[in-house]
Amino acid sequence: MSISTKHRILESAIRLFNQNGVANVRLQQIADEAGISVGNLAYHFRNKDVIVSTVYENLFEEFSEILSFYLKGPGLADFDQQLDLYHAFFAKYNFYLIDLFEIERSNAAIMTRWHQFVAKMLLQIRKRLDYCVQRGLLIPEPVPGIYDTLTNNIWMAIIFWVPQQILKGQSFSADHFKNAVWAQISPYLTRRGLDEFAVEVQPIGSNI
Amino acid sequence: MKPPFLLDPSLYAQVLDCLSNLFFTDKVGDTKDMDFLRDDRWLSDTAVIDQVSLRKGLWLISLVFVHHKMPMKFLMRRITSHACPRRAGMMALYMRRLAAKDQRGTLKIESDSFHTPLN
Numbered sequence: 259m260s261i262s263t264k265h266r267i268l269e270s271a272i273r274l275f276n277q278n279g280v281a282n283v284r285l286q287q288i289a290d291e292a293g294i295s296v297g298n299l300a301y302h303f304r305n306k307d308v309i310v311s312t313v314y315e316n317l318f319e320e321f322s323e324i325l326s327f328y329l330k331g332p333g334l335a336d337f338d339q340q341l342d343l344y345h346a347f348f349a350k351y352n353f354y355l356i357d358l359f360e361i362e363r364s365n366a367a368i369m370t371r372w373h374q375f376v377a378k379m380l381l382q383i384r385k386r387l388d389y390c391v392q393r394g395l396l397i398p399e400p401v402p403g404i405y406d407t408l409t410n411n412i413w414m415a416i417i418f419w420v421p422q423q424i425l426k427g428q429s430f431s432a433d434h435f436k437n438a439v440w441a442q443i444s445p446y447l448t449r450r451g452l453d454e455f456a457v458e459v460q461p462i463g464s465n466i
Numbered sequence: 467m468k469p470p471f472l473l474d475p476s477l478y479a480q481v482l483d484c485l486s487n488l489f490f491t492d493k494v495g496d497t498k499d500m501d502f503l504r505d506d507r508w509l510s511d512t513a514v515i516d517q518v519s520l521r522k523g524l525w526l527i528s529l530v531f532v533h534h535k536m537p538m539k540f541l542m543r544r545i546t547s548h549a550c551p552r553r554a555g556m557m558a559l560y561m562r563r564l565a566a567k568d569q570r571g572t573l574k575i576e577s578d579s580f581h582t583p584l585n
Binding site for chain 2: 378
């Protein structure tokens, strides 16, 4: 019973953080959303900081899980599956990126963790490009350093695509998200890469 | 917030390289790679005989696996050796009971089946 109440409180907090931003949510609102009294909420979480910290703890755990999905399989579909997970993550925690700069000011520990994840993400994308070149799916780097730029562009598409859709007031479906990322990569695909993309990735949902 | 497990970025890059290389170094296996399992399948239907013999001052325990229908098909394996003959005998008994499918020893091998020439 206690676990489910805690879970309900955290789910309500995430919903409210997404709607109003972390700074604009009060304990009373979270309690109302979860359908419990503030006293009951205080029994589970001492104050809002503890809720925020627990939400971030879960958030980082989920993000680590996504990173652990690196190269589970040899094909392009593997990256497509990881993109699905990224999309689900940023759709669930969209407050996270929108409030990122605000969070940086108030909680340095969270920002440090985020920097570590960013470094890992960039490394994963870069190594994946190298791997695809080795497999003959991507053309060898046409100009030195261009794949570093491409890595950065892919990373930006993954991270900022959902917030920019919210900013424009548009929906952020997984297919559109993946299209935005694959559009960065597709100009560098070889004939073999395009074939594999057509067979393994496109039928799953994207239409570039 | 509990402190995260941190891996040095260069080490993490190496780990990713190793993961990428797995798909180049690992090759799809062939069915004949598992032949050793099929070749040894007959061992599951064998009578096991233990043998204790003196060798280089120690009592050597060997197990003889004999096919229960074709006694001329057998395999002998040296298991271990022991200084004490009584203990070696005991260990041989336990080894045999461990290895034998037919632990009660109802599968018998007739000595006549070996057709040993006596001349």
